[in-house]
Amino acid sequence: MxxxxxxxxxxxxxxxxxxxxxxxxxxxxxxxxxxxxxxxxxxxxxLPSPDYFPFHRISADALEHDSFPLTEPAASGSSAFSWLWRLFGASGKAERTSRIHVPKAPSEGDCGLNLSIALQYGxxxxxxxxxxxxxxxxxxxxxxxxxxxxxxxxxxxxxxxxxxxxxxxxxxxxxxxxxxxxxxxxxxxxxxxxxxxxxxxxxxxxxxxxxxxxxxxxxxxxxxxxxxxxxxxxxxxxxxxxxxxxxxxxxxxxxxxxxxxxxxxxxxxxxxxxEYVPKSERTPEPALPAxxxxxxxxxxxxxxxxxxxxxxxxxxxxxxxxxxxxxxxxxxxxxxxxxxxxxxxxxxxxxxxxCGLGQSLVAKLLESWTYEGYIRWLRGLRMQYKLRRDLFVDLLSDEFDLRESVGTRAQGPWERCTVYTAYAKPRGRALPWMSEKHAAKPLFSFVPPSSGMFVWVALHFDSHPARRGGRGTFDETDTLEMQMFTKLAEAGVLTAPGWFFAADKEDGQMPADPNVEGHMRMSFSNAEFEEMKRGVAIFAETLRKFFEV
Amino acid sequence: MxxxxxxxxxxxxxxxxxxxxxxxxxxxxxxxxxxxxxxxxxxxxxLPSPDYFPFHRISADALEHDSFPLTEPAASGSSAFSWLWRLFGASGKAERTSRIHVPKAPSEGDCGLNLSIALQYGxxxxxxxxxxxxxxxxxxxxxxxxxxxxxxxxxxxxxxxxxxxxxxxxxxxxxxxxxxxxxxxxxxxxxxxxxxxxxxxxxxxxxxxxxxxxxxxxxxxxxxxxxxxxxxxxxxxxxxxxxxxxxxxxxxxxxxxxxxxxxxxxxxxxxxxxEYVPKSERTPEPALPAxxxxxxxxxxxxxxxxxxxxxxxxxxxxxxxxxxxxxxxxxxxxxxxxxxxxxxxxxxxxxxxxCGLGQSLVAKLLESWTYEGYIRWLRGLRMQYKLRRDLFVDLLSDEFDLRESVGTRAQGPWERCTVYTAYAKPRGRALPWMSEKHAAKPLFSFVPPSSGMFVWVALHFDSHPARRGGRGTFDETDTLEMQMFTKLAEAGVLTAPGWFFAADKEDGQMPADPNVEGHMRMSFSNAEFEEMKRGVAIFAETLRKFFEV
Known part of the structure; x- marks a missing residue:
């Protein structure tokens, strides 16, 4: 009630x-x-006469509201990836679209959704x-x-x-x-x-x-x-x-x-x-009650x-x-x-x-989808972002030794959260002492996000060989954070350096010393699967070099 | 050079x-x-992936760049009007359009004119x-x-x-x-x-x-x-x-x-x-040298x-x-x-x-027309507004006795201009003394505009029986200007009262006493021909009553 x-x-x-x-x-x-x-x-x-609006009718081929599935594939290693590849890579060929139109002339029951109104002052x-x-x-x-x-x-x-x-x-x-x-x-x-x-x-x-x-x-x-x-x-x-x-x-x-x-x-x-569930423990989401x-x-x-x-x-x-x-x-x-x-x-x-062209096409799309259809569209999108989030964290877990750790520096602001701390994986024929060296150096921590587009990475520069102590005045060119950003960009991966997002950066001070704990915002919203995979591999390779592990 | x-x-x-x-x-x-x-x-x-943009392709049926003629019809009373009626009323049936498209997928040589870019952050x-x-x-x-x-x-x-x-x-x-x-x-x-x-x-x-x-x-x-x-x-x-x-x-x-x-x-x-040329003296515009x-x-x-x-x-x-x-x-x-x-x-x-939908459709339209085509479109529009301006002033001259007068109150700011002052026309079987009464009362003056959409009318409230002298504090409800606006609106014709446009109205004073000289902005940009004709007739009838002539 x-x-x-x-x-x-x-x-x-x-x-x-x-x-x-x-x-x-x-x-x-x-x-x-x-x-x-x-x-x-x-x-x-x-007001000009609508006779002078050159657009006589506008149209759009729009995706169906149920274009994206609500269920995820059963996860089983690379086969899940190939399924995702088809999903992300569905660039038009198999897409189901309907054509919507917004005519110039008003008509009975169009609720004002015509170009005579949409293209006039309003x-x-x-x-x-x-x-x-x-x-x-x-x-x-x-x-x-x-x-x-x-x-x-x-x-x-x-x-x-x-x-x-x-x-x-x-x-x-x-x-x-x-x-x-x-x-x-x-x-x-x-x-x-x-x-x-x-x-x-x-x-x-x-x-x-x-x-x-x-x-x-x-x-x-x-x-x-x-x-x-x-x-x-x-x-x-x-x-x-x-x-x-x-x-x-x-x-x-x-x-x-x-x-x-x-x-x-x-x-x-x-x-x-x-919440993120590791690949090995993941089960399909239960369907909502019909x-x-x-x-x-x-x-x-x-x-x-x-x-x-x-x-x-x-x-x-x-x-x-x-x-x-x-x-x-x-x-x-x-x-x-x-x-x-x-x-x-x-x-x-x-x-x-x-803009009336934008307003009328969006209004027509929503009208054709209906409220329930738009909710269905949003549910489909949500599943896409879930798959993207899972994939991105899975890729990190493939490239790094991820541990659900406690007691790291990054833990403070993340209490009550499952924090993943990444260590370099030993490569090739690792000798026992090498694997210990890797294990000793936490590279970065993050909490897998339960919403949105971003993974916020706290970088453990206290593990970096060249780290300098103390809270210094910010200079974007010589912080370890910007050095790492630049190395990544040079290697072909664009991320967003943490200091961009500091609320108090105006006074020239960082919220934390970027030479001790740097940050990086990585988004999983845009890249196609193969790109994302390559990007995370380059990220791992660049970090290894940067941290000398 | x-x-x-x-x-x-x-x-x-x-x-x-x-x-x-x-x-x-x-x-x-x-x-x-x-x-x-x-x-x-x-x-x-x-940035969301363009795969998630529901608009797969947008299209428009757009008028040809040469949809509107560059020459005016030979003016000859009502036959010119019927020509105009066809012109203004050409609501779709005979219109020549071409279809333009903006696809989502980028392609070679599209100069970035695709929805993957237009619908992304930019x-x-x-x-x-x-x-x-x-x-x-x-x-x-x-x-x-x-x-x-x-x-x-x-x-x-x-x-x-x-x-x-x-x-x-x-x-x-x-x-x-x-x-x-x-x-x-x-x-x-x-x-x-x-x-x-x-x-x-x-x-x-x-x-x-x-x-x-x-x-x-x-x-x-x-x-x-x-x-x-x-x-x-x-x-x-x-x-x-x-x-x-x-x-x-x-x-x-x-x-x-x-x-x-x-x-x-x-x-x-x-x-x-x-410049406005009275109907009787009007000759077709010479064509521009090819x-x-x-x-x-x-x-x-x-x-x-x-x-x-x-x-x-x-x-x-x-x-x-x-x-x-x-x-x-x-x-x-x-x-x-x-x-x-x-x-x-x-x-x-x-x-x-x-808005990217608006930007891309306008950009595509201009691309399809080309620069020269857009200039041709503008020339066609210009002729439409010339015909509208001429028609509107012609209608005023049909309804009123327009005199190219000097020495009226409105003359001051309009020196060096051809000012038209309107007097009521005698109606029906007018007796000589009635026609003199009409002749004695200038109702309004204006300068036919050489550009734009508006005729700015100075109303001669010193001819109004109830006029009150002196420059009073502005009160929108009791000025003659607003009284006349309201009477016109009640009779079915919407105009814009002059005081809306006074730059110094904030201090509660009008630039001139609206009980002595009021103003009205009339636009000829929007109404269809028959409407405009009816509107000017109602305007004339309402003025007669208001000025008691």
């Missing part, structure tokens, strides 16, 4: 920035009531059928705790976050982030004189105890206590960590206590693939902050970048009506509505 | 805002050099083939005076101007605009604490003498002297005025003298339709500010909104490399690249 939902009861208007407060409703809005009359002759507005809230879809989607999937949440399109989560910063932050404000975070999130805030306050993480992401500490100990002489948090709660970028419901509740309670608005940037939400698969799937996922947001202090950012394609540059806000109205005003003077 | 072009010689960096100066180049940029290697295995970046500079097209287009059509101008995509001129404000203006700054201007331009600046300084206009737009006066008389206690100008130089919104080359040179010289950056928002550039039509067409247009910009202080905003469709939300900057680099940094943390 559903709990009766309340409307947002608390006043959040004090969170608005001076810029947001100063945005005015355009007087042109006053004209909109007249547009509702069918017989109105419009001699207002700089409201910042976007095309009506897309708006309807995402409103229903957010309500059904995220089950917000308050009844009056609204949705509104934006042109991707980077744009979304950037608008939120402008709507909530004044110069001199500080936003809370995870200690390792998406660099672009900082780049959206910092030029506006908005600083970042990093909070420590563990295997579930941001730590509530450290969050409470930094807020309680806030030094008012540094300006207003942070009132906005930016978090990637699922498959966190770069760490891959995912906050479960309990962790989210703990974080939320601290945010209530200190009156913090939570901005949930959640592009990896549907890539919740579950009949109620959609609900079962949704309830199997760590919920959104919206679900526990009884005060309406969460702004959720959804993106089609990972579920349809990044290039559609389309996503949406889900939040309280006060914030969404100010965000709409911002949209009116920047992007206006997102 | 072309004059040898110089690179920008003056330093413009002092124009950058604090925000723009604080934007950092992402460290991720450092990785891009490695992407150039074909054999690189990419385990960096959160640089804020957009798709390479589109970038190449617009760079060539700007250089060829606008013939900039300096050699190192660069182009970069944005998501429409509203986004473009908004980014410029953020890149050039600090809180407390003031930007120069025409006294009547695009309301959204003000709405993009005002929330950031950037004020507007209106400059008087005449029939050619902004007046250089008034520009020099306001800059010379600037009171430094109001803050920094304005260093940014926003102008719509062609088919100005709302006035329809167009700046010729001489006027632009005069404005430019003042901007050099006072170190002002000119932001040229020029969506109506290709809608330069020439062989060199493209160059002849371009040289027939009032040039861009870029052409005289020897210092690189012009930022030009181009939009596909009026030449392809508003919903593509695509346009571009053309300006000096310093500004374009900062504008790119801004784009990276907001919209990133414009």
């Amino acid at each position: 559903d709990v009766e939902k309340k409307s947002t009861s608390i006043d959040l208007s004090h969170h608005l920035s001076d810029v947001a407060k100063a945005r005015q409703v355009s007087p042109l809005k006053g004209l909109q009531k007249y547009f509702k009359r069918d017989d109105m002759i419009v001699l207002a507005g700089g 409201p910042a809230t976007g095309l009506a059928p897309l708006q309807t879809f995402i409103q229903h989607f957010s309500e059904t999937v995220y089950q917000p705790a308050t009844r009056d949440v609204k949705t509104m399109v934006h042109t991707g989560n980077t744009d979304g976050w950037s608008r939120v910063v402008g709507t909530l932050c004044n110069r001199g404000d500080t936003v809370i982030t995870e200690e390792w975070t998406y660099p672009s999130a900082i780049a959206s805030a910092q030029p506006y004189g908005v600083s970042v306050l990093p909070v420590s993480m563990d295997g579930e992401g941001m730590r509530p105890d450290d969050l409470r500490r930094v807020l309680a100990e806030w030094d008012e002489s540094k300006g207003r206590r942070p009132h906005v948090m930016y978090t990637v709660p699922v498959g966190q970028n770069p760490s891959g960590a995912t906050m479960g419901l309990r962790r989210k509740k703990e974080i939320y309670d601290v945010c209530v206590e200190f009156d913090v608005v939570i901005v949930e940037d959640d592009p990896y939400f549907f890539l919740q693939v579950g 009949g109620d698969e959609v609900k079962q799937f949704i309830s199997s996922l760590a919920p959104s902050f919206l679900k526990i947001d009884y005060q309406g202090r969460v702004i959720r950012l959804d993106s089609f970048s990972k579920t349809i394609a990044p290039g559609v540059r389309l996503g949406w806000f889900t939040c309280n009506p006060l914030f969404v109205e100010r965000l709409e005003r911002h949209g009116e003077t920047t992007t206006q509505s997102p | 072309d004059v040898e072009k110089k690179s920008t010689s003056i330093d413009l960096s002092h124009h950058l805002s604090d925000v723009a100066k604080a934007r950092q180049v992402s460290p991720l940029k450092g990785l891009q050099k490695y992407f150039k290697r074909d054999d690189m295995i990419v385990l960096a970046g959160g 640089p804020a500079t957009g798709l390479a083939p589109l970038q190449t097209f617009i760079q060539h287009f700007s250089e060829t059509v606008y013939q900039p005076a300096t050699r190192d101008v660069k182009t970069m995509v944005h998501t429409g001129n509203t986004d473009g101007w908004s980014r410029v404000v953020g890149t050039l203006c600090n809180r407390g700054d003031t930007v120069i605009t025409e006294e009547w201007t695009y309301p959204s331009a003000i709405a993009s600046a005002q929330p950031y604490g950037v004020s507007v300084l209106p400059v008087s206009m005449d029939g050619e737009g902004m007046r250089p003498d008034d520009l020099r006066r306001v800059l010379a008389e600037w009171d430094e206690s109001k803050g920094r002297r304005p260093h940014v100008m926003y102008t719509v130089p062609v088919g100005q919104n709302p006035s329809g005025a167009t700046m010729g080359l001489r006027r632009k040179k005069e404005i430019y010289d003042v901007c050099v003298e006072f170190d002002v950056v000119i932001v040229e928002d020029d969506p109506y550039f290709f809608l330069q339709v020439g 062989g060199d039509e493209v160059k002849q067409f371009i040289s027939s247009l009032a040039p861009s500010f870029l052409k005289i910009d020897y210092q690189g202080r012009v930022i030009r905003l181009d939009s596909f909104s009026k030449t392809i469709a508003p919903g593509v939300r695509l346009g571009w900057f053309t300006c000096n490399p310093l500004f374009v680099e900062r504008l790119e940094r801004h784009g990276e943390t907001t919209t990133q690249s414009p």
